[in-house]
Amino acid sequence: MYSYFRFLAIFIITFGHGVRTEEDNYSVYEGYKLIEVTPQNTLQSSILGYFQKQQHKIPSVNFLSSTKLPNVPNLLLVPPESEIELQTVLRSSKIPFKIVNNDLVTSIRAERSENSRRRSPTGIDFESYRRFDEISGYLEDLSKKYPQQAKLIPVGKSFEGRQMNALRITDSSEGRSDKKVIFIDAGIHAREWIAPATALFVIHQLVENFDSNRDLLKDYDWVILPVVNPDGYEYSHTKERFWRKTRKPNSFACVGTDANRNFDFHWGETGASNYACAETYRGPKAFSEPETEALKKVLESFEGNCKMYLSLHSYGNYLLYPWGYESTLPPTWQDLDEISMAGANAIKNATGTEYTVGSSTNVLYAAAGASDDYAFGPLKIPVSITMELSGAGSGGFDPPASKIKPFVEEAWIGIKAMAEAVSKKY
Ligand SMILES: [Zn+2]
Known part of the structure; x- marks a missing residue:
């Protein structure tokens, strides 16, 4: 028996994942x-929507970018099992399509x-993408090097036991403890x-380039x-580049929850699937994921103080600003629009990149149970904004490493402008 298992183990190590390099994963x-x-047109959009509803199938067509609007391209990640069916439907319905990447795995390996x-x-x-432990290490290093300015806030543990830390950055020379708070998060989608x-670049600017940003x-x-x-972030680095969800298994065969549909405000309404395998x-319930629970708790700890x-x-x-669960605009939408426009205009003036500004539901699609609605609704944070950064590379989620610096510098210009507008107004 023992030797059988040993043989099996050697077989797996030799022919399974054990011999692969990181890229080959x-x-x-x-x-x-x-x-x-x-x-x-809308008929063609609804025909395409049929494939979006198949997400409970494994493997399924994965919509990397999607919109309900006609004449706007949707980018689909298509497994070999679904390609013939998809192309047949698209051809017979005369829906225009083009194959933009014939050999995705080679592109991903080249990017890695x-x-x-x-x-x-x-x-x-900012010359390469970094793994989670390196990101955590950077936060720890800063908190040791600048103990007065940068303090670690432990916010919780992920499902797989990773310690999640936020960094609180303050101007210690002021000697005040009553300051208002701007809260930024990233990477809820793996x-x-x-x-x-980008979040790291904001930290770098505020801590290591403090004099220019005080x-x-x-x-x-x-x-x-x-x-x-x-x-999810680690899993997207080692196994599935396009992984989006958390990694907690569900009662079905499928793993993970869309953390940005898991918040307890209009939870489970439009734009959130009840199929465990869907993207x-x-x-299974609001705040089922330890990561969303951790984010909720840390946000709650700044209740009343957090303005953005x-x-x-x-x-x-x-x-994008609320609401994400319905198309009606909140009474203060003009304030939200003004702050967002400050960011969009600053970026346009600096680099020419155009950001579209508007409410999530009206500009993109309804997505109930997202963190921005929760911050704005139950937590009453007056400015709540989701920033969809620039895309490039395979599937849009993989700007080449050489593009990281220009992209994060550009985003910082917009973030700074929005923060300045918030400071003036609140
Ligand atoms: Zn996202």
């Missing part, structure tokens, strides 16, 4: 293609090798790697949680 995407589909080549051993330099990179810390402390979904699965909640996502260049 992405072999789950062998045979996958990226297909861009552009419905011309490029990332490895650019890695510097000296730490966070695959959106440019978002944690005005931003005059009346406000900044609290930044760079990775809300560390288990937008809302979870900014959630970083990618991609599409949007600045």
